[in-house]
Amino acid sequence: MTGTNPEHDIxxxxxxxxxxxxxxxxxxxFEVRLERDAELRAAVEASRDRFLPLDATAEPLDVPxxxxxRIDAGISAARPTPEIATAPSPAASNDNIxxxxxxxxxxxxxxxxxxxxxxxxxxxxxxxxxxxxxLLDAKGEAQAIVExxxxxxxxxxxxxxxxxxxxxxxQVWTLPSQDMGPVSLGLLENSRSAALKGPALPKxxxxxLYEITLETAGGSPTGRPTGPILVKGFAKAxx
Amino acid sequence: xxxxxxxxxxYPFERNVREENRLQVMQDQSxxxxxxxxxxxxxxxxxxxxxxxxxxxxxxxxxxxxxxxxDLAEExxxxxxxxxxxxxxxxxxxxxxxxxxxxxxxxxxxLNMLRDGKREDLVTSDKLEELQDREQIDQIMxxxxxLESGSRLHECxxxxxxxxxxxxxxxxxxxxxxxxxxxxxxLPLGTAKSWIKRGLSALRECMR
Numbered sequence: 001m002t003g004t005n006p007e008h009d010i011x012x013x014x015x016x017x018x019x020x021x022x023x024x025x026x027x028x029x030f031e032v033r034l035e036r037d038a039e040l041r042a043a044v045e046a047s048r049d050r051f052l053p054l055d056a057t058a059e060p061l062d063v064p065x066x067x068x069x070r071i072d073a074g075i076s077a078a079r080p081t082p083e084i085a086t087a088p089s090p091a092a093s094n095d096n097i098x099x100x101x102x103x104x105x106x107x108x109x110x111x112x113x114x115x116x117x118x119x120x121x122x123x124x125x126x127x128x129x130x131x132x133x134x135l136l137d138a139k140g141e142a143q144a145i146v147e148x149x150x151x152x153x154x155x156x157x158x159x160x161x162x163x164x165x166x167x168x169x170x171q172v173w174t175l176p177s178q179d180m181g182p183v184s185l186g187l188l189e190n191s192r193s194a195a196l197k198g199p200a201l202p203k204x205x206x207x208x209l210y211e212i213t214l215e216t217a218g219g220s221p222t223g224r225p226t227g228p229i230l231v232k233g234f235a236k237a238x239x
Numbered sequence: 240x241x242x243x244x245x246x247x248x249x250y251p252f253e254r255n256v257r258e259e260n261r262l263q264v265m266q267d268q269s270x271x272x273x274x275x276x277x278x279x280x281x282x283x284x285x286x287x288x289x290x291x292x293x294x295x296x297x298x299x300x301x302x303x304x305x306x307x308x309x310d311l312a313e314e315x316x317x318x319x320x321x322x323x324x325x326x327x328x329x330x331x332x333x334x335x336x337x338x339x340x341x342x343x344x345x346x347x348x349x350l351n352m353l354r355d356g357k358r359e360d361l362v363t364s365d366k367l368e369e370l371q372d373r374e375q376i377d378q379i380m381x382x383x384x385x386l387e388s389g390s391r392l393h394e395c396x397x398x399x400x401x402x403x404x405x406x407x408x409x410x411x412x413x414x415x416x417x418x419x420x421x422x423x424x425x426l427p428l429g430t431a432k433s434w435i436k437r438g439l440s441a442l443r444e445c446m447r
Contacts, residue, residue: 008440011443012436012439012440015439015443016439018343018411019407019410019411019439020346020347020350020410020411020414020416021410021416021417021435024351024354041334042334044335045334045335045339045340046335048335048336048339048340048342048343049335049336049339050392050442050443050446051392051411052336052338052339052342053386053387053390053392053393054382054383054386054392054408054411054412055297055301055342055346056297057381057382057385057386058297058300058301058304058382059297059300060296060297060299060300061296061297061299061300061303061309062296063295063296063299063313063316064313067295067299067313067316067317068288068291068295070317071287071291071317071320071321072284074317074318074320074321075284075287075321075324226354226355227355228351228355
């Protein structure tokens with residue numbers, strides 16, 4: 001087998017992702033990588049198209065009109081999208097494309113500025129964390145910061161209000177390595193910022209994934225994340 | 240009036256299209272879907288409706304094979320379409336197919352719902368579960384037989400040893416995890432993982 005061939009590994013990872021065989025946290029880490037790695041994206045696209053004919057074998061079902069109405073209502077509630085012009089000009093459509101990019105760029109910029117501010121602040125006031133991760137939500141907005149001190153201590157600062165239903169709790173996770181899988185750093189009681197005392201783990205690395213999921217009160221019963229991922233981000237080491 | 244003339248022609252969905260024509264029809268539609276995604280990125284709701292008219296029935300069926308429940312499948316399609324709308328600008332034509340992109344959005348949403356434990360809710364007794372499981376797995380295996388005969392995927396899946404073919408179909412069509420596949424086939428987890436890995440590798444080799 002060519003298990004050591006990196007190209008082969010990428011292609012296999014792409015297949016595992018497309019087949020839904022990754023654990024949710026692995027898949028989340030993979031998706032972040034995917035955004036930056038064109039080679040990986042190409043492998044995923046090829047894999048999707050390889051398996052797509054299987055979806056074509058599904059016999060279409062009759063869908064109720066109200067399904068469309070729910071989608072239509074959902075769109076109106078979603079992030080404002082440019083209204084369609086009655087006669088869209090090429091210039092107008094270009095603008096729309098640019099604004100999409102601009103929005104993404106702004107979000108990244110905001111995250112970077114926030115990271116820089118946090119770095120400056122934490123360097124001045126306390127022992128250095130080994131790594132810092134800014135956790136973003138699905139829209140790319142910074143929602144929390146994790147500072148991992150690498151001595152079983154980590155602090156989590158929430159930058160937004162999290163709505164947590166009755167009987168649920170926020171749980172903080174990291175992925176020290178693919179082999180170890182996701183490890184819990186602790187729970188955020190009352191959905192507040194907290195200093196956590198986690199298990200002994202290998203020294204945190206740059207690019208290590210951190211995330212917060214919604215779990216049943218008392219923490220995930222399986223010891224692995226089971227609930228939806230609310231926010232996630234990759235760590236960077238302060239320089 | 241929409242500026243994109245192609246979209247004002249609604250694609251009549253051909254329910255009973257003959258097996259051998261199906262893939263060709265789908266390829267033609269993919270170009271059309273690519274244009275529709277571009278229009279969605281510009282805020283054209285009619286383009287999203289066009290994708291819905293042409294694909295929603297099949298997407299609900301695909302999601303239902305994963306989630307098993309009709310209501311959850313519709314929920315996956317509902318949320319998935321909102322995602323298609325907000326993410327349409329990320330689709331890059333000329334790379335993967337538009338169809339593959341659209342299906343991946345819905346599939347990922349259905350898989351996430353599944354992993355969040357929604358499917359577990361429907362299990363009321365072991366016996367019922369077993370029964371539904373068997374039906375589900377029969378349906379999954381049938382998806383391979385329904386592939387166009389002579390197509391590469393059909394031939395290459397056919398060339399795999401039966402259990403390997405089964406593991407790949409259980410994962411892709413039914414949304415089963417490594418652990419669930421190992422459990423259903425009564426294999427140790429490590430063995431199941433390596434069978435799947437070798438099966439996928441042989442499949443890629445064959446389809447190259």
